[in-house]
Amino acid sequence: MSDSPLLNHLLELRSRLLRSVLVILVVFAALAYFANDIYHFVAQPLLMNMPVGSQMIATDVAAPFFTPFKLTLVVALALTVPYLLWQIWGFIAPGLYGREKRLVIPLLATSTLLFYAGIAFAYFVVLPLAMAFFSSAAPEGVTVATDISRYLDFILAIFVAFGIAFETPVAIMLLIWTGTCTRESLAKKRPYIIVGAFAIGMLLTPPDVISQTLLAIPMWLLFELGLQVSRWYTPTPQEDDDVV
Secondary structure, three states: OOOOHHHHHHHHHHHHHHHHHHHHHHHHHHHHOOHHHHHHHHOHHHHOOOOOOOOOEOOOOOHHHHHHHHHHHHHHHHHOHHHHHHHHHHHHHHHOEHHHHHHHHHHHHHHHHHHHHHHHHHHHHHHHHHHHHHHHOOOOOOOOOOEHHHHHHHHHHHHHHHHHHOOHHHHHHHHHHOOOOOHHHHHHOHHHHHHHHHHHHHHHOOOOHHHHHHHHHHHHHHHHHHHHHHHHOOOOOOOOOOEO
């Protein structure tokens, strides 16, 4: 029974999941001491644009303790993404054909870098602009005092949205590689892609025009980048399909 292929796959999957969880916990433990510093760093776009004399608040009793650790856990997860992808790759690689392996490895690396680039763009460009706008738009007599938990939920939504949006070139390459679309057909759909980018920006970001626009425009530009990169890739049925 121990030689069952299905059982062996399940045991390998369990082993890789356990190693992944262990690595996340180790990184979290290493960062836990700096939880407050990490939260302060992430809160800088808001803190720098708050009116003089105002500050962030905590409306829940346990929020000052748990919120920084919640953010630290998310940071630990983000930092271990390359290792997690490596575990996923190690699990699925034996069942892939040679040409699939040659494509998947650079796609995994590229998608990781693009996800980090999306988060960096959101932190250094989007959040400062959005926070400056929100702080200046407060009606007279209203004190800006953002709850730390709600701010964390806001920025995590922004980070995830921009991280996913920056995967657009990878999505374009996969569509062309699988034969779902051709470069020419995607180019003809450009007007619909632009409208769709703004619709996605409206759905994925908080309800403000700045975040929506700053998500939609990079998605459109990344779509154009994906089309340009696809010039150098033409799937051919003669490619070697042997498992290696």
